[in-house]
Amino acid sequence: MPRRQFLPIGEKSCYRLLRSTLLKMRLPGLIICCDAVKSWAMLYPLIRKFFFALDAETAHGIGMNGISLLKTSGLAGLLVKPVTPCPVKVMGLTFPNPVGLAAGLDKNGDHIDALACLGFGFLEIGTITPRPQQGNPRPRLFRIPEAQGIINRMGFNNAGVDRLLENVRAAEFPKKGGILGINIGKNATTPIENAAEDYLICLEKVYREASYIAVNISSPNTKNLRELQKDDALDDLLMQLKARQEELAEKHGRYVPMALKIAPDLDDTQITAIADALRRHRMDGVIATNTTLSREEVEGMANASETGGLSGAPVFRKSTDVLKKLSTALAGELPIIGVGGIMGGEDAAEKIRAGASLVQFYSGFIYRGPDLVSEVAETLSHVIQKTR
Numbered sequence: 001m002p003r004r005q006f007l008p009i010g011e012k013s014c015y016r017l018l019r020s021t022l023l024k025m026r027l028p029g030l031i032i033c034c035d036a037v038k039s040w041a042m043l044y045p046l047i048r049k050f051f052f053a054l055d056a057e058t059a060h061g062i063g064m065n066g067i068s069l070l071k072t073s074g075l076a077g078l079l080v081k082p083v084t085p086c087p088v089k090v091m092g093l094t095f096p097n098p099v100g101l102a103a104g105l106d107k108n109g110d111h112i113d114a115l116a117c118l119g120f121g122f123l124e125i126g127t128i129t130p131r132p133q134q135g136n137p138r139p140r141l142f143r144i145p146e147a148q149g150i151i152n153r154m155g156f157n158n159a160g161v162d163r164l165l166e167n168v169r170a171a172e173f174p175k176k177g178g179i180l181g182i183n184i185g186k187n188a189t190t191p192i193e194n195a196a197e198d199y200l201i202c203l204e205k206v207y208r209e210a211s212y213i214a215v216n217i218s219s220p221n222t223k224n225l226r227e228l229q230k231d232d233a234l235d236d237l238l239m240q241l242k243a244r245q246e247e248l249a250e251k252h253g254r255y256v257p258m259a260l261k262i263a264p265d266l267d268d269t270q271i272t273a274i275a276d277a278l279r280r281h282r283m284d285g286v287i288a289t290n291t292t293l294s295r296e297e298v299e300g301m302a303n304a305s306e307t308g309g310l311s312g313a314p315v316f317r318k319s320t321d322v323l324k325k326l327s328t329a330l331a332g333e334l335p336i337i338g339v340g341g342i343m344g345g346e347d348a349a350e351k352i353r354a355g356a357s358l359v360q361f362y363s364g365f366i367y368r369g370p371d372l373v374s375e376v377a378e379t380l381s382h383v384i385q386k387t388r
């Protein structure tokens, strides 16, 4: 039976209270509207129209606060469609369903419980850096609606790892056993030669609070970050991270898996080299992929020439090709989290067929709204059942 996950207790009584208040206020029209709106599928096209009329980053802030408000008022659960359970064991963790929220939407973990309420099988928060930083100047987030794409050059704007930890400790989701990935990065002012120090600081600090740790070396918006994907630099970084992970596992009596997040802009030789390094250093997983620098799919469209990483439908093909090649190179030795351009259930199914064990999305959430979670979970439950 489909079940709702992490819904607030008392949502029905809250709704009854809202109805009776509207009745007392002699607003039966609004009651009819409330009763008619049974899911995000009906509401979201209207909400999106409103948001898309605003600057993208302003809309993001309002949207995230709106989801949190719905959660605290107990109303979010009313709009959430039941999510088909489909437990999967990956990196030693049991995920209630294979559908995750990708990094970047909730960089500081300010909205963990509200997002969890939408039925995701796991959430990834961050990227977080050791010290707070502002990121690039605004505007730095752009939509390409005709291609269902987004370009961002946020530049790891975040409140620093200590603030993220306060938020995680205050959240209910991890206490109830929810799977929370924490994505770590480096500060813009840290020279690339010292990048490992920043990753080690973050790893050490988030270790106890994370279900898994994502090591992000693939954002195109931090100068030279992607250089860390190359041969000796990657070898050195993974060696240091793995040694520290083992020390921390011993110290805390708990092994927290670590996954590397890679770019879609890699050639076949680079993919093979990364796969070898992941195996050699016994990494626990790999997240494929981040945003692309390519503009092939959006050439000539408004905003297409903005600097930054492109996500959404236009990155799907490139990202899924990298996933497929990586899967062949890894030959099942390491699980892959497939992300990039999932805008519907069928896209997610293609990621699983290409070799992913779990999926995540960000841009699809902006274009399709929260109903995408149940749609993807439903499709994947059939795909995964068939492969068992």
Ligand SMILES: Cc1cc2nc3c(=O)[nH]c(=O)nc-3n(C[C@H](O)[C@H](O)[C@H](O)COP(=O)(O)O)c2cc1C
Pocket (backbone or CB within 6 Å): 102, 103, 104, 105, 107, 126, 127, 141, 150, 152, 154, 156, 183, 216, 219, 261, 289, 290, 291, 310, 311, 312, 313, 315, 339, 340, 341, 342, 360, 361, 362, 363, 364
């Ligand atoms: C506005 C925005 C900010 C992002 N910030 C991060 C980030 O901080 N860390 C990270 O690893 N990925 C970040 N991403 C990349 C996403 O997690 C994801 O890998 C990428 O967008 C492809 O998935 P999608 O097509 O479903 O959006 C960001 C994406 C967007 C659109």
